[in-house]
Amino acid sequence: MARRLTAPAAGRVYNLSIWGIVRHGDHDAVVLDRTSATATPGVYNLWLEGGGWVRLGPVVARDSRTVTRLVGSVDPMGALGVGRRASWSGIYYRDPADAGLDVEGVVIETPAGPAPAWLVRPPETRGSDWAIHVHGLASPRAGTLRGVQVATEVGFVSLVVTYRNDGEGPTVGAGRSTLGDSEAEDVRAAVRYAVAHGAERIVLFGWSMGAAIALQIAMDHEFTGVLDRLILDSPVLDWYTTIAANCSRVGLPSETGALARPWLECKPLARAVGLRAPIRLRRFDWVSRSASGPVPLPTLILHGTHDSSSPPAAARQLVGKQPETVELEMFSADHTLCWNSDPERWKRRVREWLAEPDAHLEVDASKSPAG
CATH class of the missing domain: 2.40.30 (Elongation Factor Tu (Ef-tu); domain 3)
Known part of the structure; x- marks a missing residue:
């Protein structure tokens, strides 16, 4: 497993x-x-x-x-x-041109090596509002173009990133994923790239595991004042729950997911699996971490009621614990298919969240859980 x-x-x-x-x-x-x-x-x-x-x-x-x-x-x-x-x-567009977007290919220097990215500049933009789009596990960056279209309409510059071992970014070791743990370092480099190129307000779009990465970066004090909010589609908010759900999806008892954890979290067992280092899965349990304080940025979660990979129960729990910070919009959809199930409602909700930065409560970053 x-x-x-x-x-x-x-x-x-x-x-x-x-x-x-x-x-x-x-x-x-x-x-x-x-x-x-x-x-x-x-x-x-x-x-x-x-x-x-x-x-x-x-x-x-x-x-x-x-x-x-x-x-x-x-x-x-x-x-x-x-x-x-x-x-x-659900990946509706093959590439930016297919989505009607003008794109510039750029390269971001990450700790893992050069990572290609797409830079999309709207015809009318201040240039200081940026959206960084982070795809999920086993999904290409083209999957995020559903969100890039909306960000472009609102006037955001979009940076669509790759990261280590995703099939498009640099390859490290045996090419295995660390479920967002080390990949977050590459996305941090993308945030620094955006700031160096004029970004003053950044919204992170995270899809599935990309949402887990975005949440990790939201905790970084380095980006306080520039990261403005999060938009998370089908987020992984707890890897333990997600692993159990994926066991059920392939016909195994959900409890068997516990058997995989030591092979991910224990150093000698992780090396036997082919990982260079153990994965810190507990860092991704946002429901438990919320006891220490709120998610540090206003967050919109878009989630499917039929999500068999990352069940919405964790999102509902997080909203219940942090209603002042986190909003949840539910769709009749499976994993990362909210846009596909109702494109107009998805786009309208995201457009509202992007276009009205002052419509949501401010979050006291000093009360956020330790990174």
């Missing part, structure tokens, strides 16, 4: 079949295997084995084995065909 959780970045799994291409009114529609994911309302992407993708809209028909969804658009490189294998994803 510990090896699988920290495994080096790998490619997609193409576990769906295209059973048919049909017409529905004036639109093409694709017939797919019926699963809990493919039958879910919203807009998604179907990545095709061999290259290309298909954007999918609502379900228009279903039976016990298949669902039929409207086709929104097809990548020119991804011709639809019966029998093709495909991978289901």
Whole structure:
């Protein structure tokens, strides 16, 4: 379990079949295997084995084995065909150009080595308001483009980062993840880059494990006064709970997750797994840490009611303990699919949070839990 959780970045799994291409009114529609994911309302992407993708809209028909969804658009490189294998994803945009964003490629010097990043400057911006977007475990930075679009509309400069062992950033050791522990050092370098290039107010967007990283950085006194707020989608707020949930998701008793902990937290066992150092999992238990004081920044959490990877119970507990600091917006969605389930509501909520910096209570940083 510990090896699988920290495994080096790998490619997609193409576990769906295209059973048919049909017409529905004036639109093409694709017939797919019926699963809990493919039958879910919203807009998604179907990545095709061999290259290309298909954007999918609502379900228009279903039976016990298949669902039929409207086709929104097809990548020119991804011709639809019966029998093709495909991978289901909430990553809606392939790259910034696909999301309608003008981008500059930059490199951030991190403790792990040079890390490529995307820099997106809106046509109209003060240049001092920045958003830094941090993707999650086993997810490419393109997944954050759903949030970059909104930040760009509001006038924020966006920095979309990579970090060690994510498949795009520098490789360290055996390429294993440390679940946000050491990766946070690389994102800290990105915050310093933003400050050096004119950022005076920074919002951190964190997705899944990226949220765990963002919370760690929010504790740094180095960035007091420049970090303004957090936007966390499907955040990992407690790795113990998340590991147990992922055991349940693959058919194991949730209690077996406890067996993985020593292999992550104990130095000799962690080395046997392939890690260079143990992972400090307790640092990521934000519900317990909140007893020492509030999260130091106003925080918006966007979470799915059906999240099978990072259950929303921890988010609800955190809001219950810190209602003056943390706000929670729930969606009928699975992990990191809140935007996909209801793009307009997701964008509206984030836009409100970004555009009204004075609408939320200030947090006394002196009362925040020790980093």
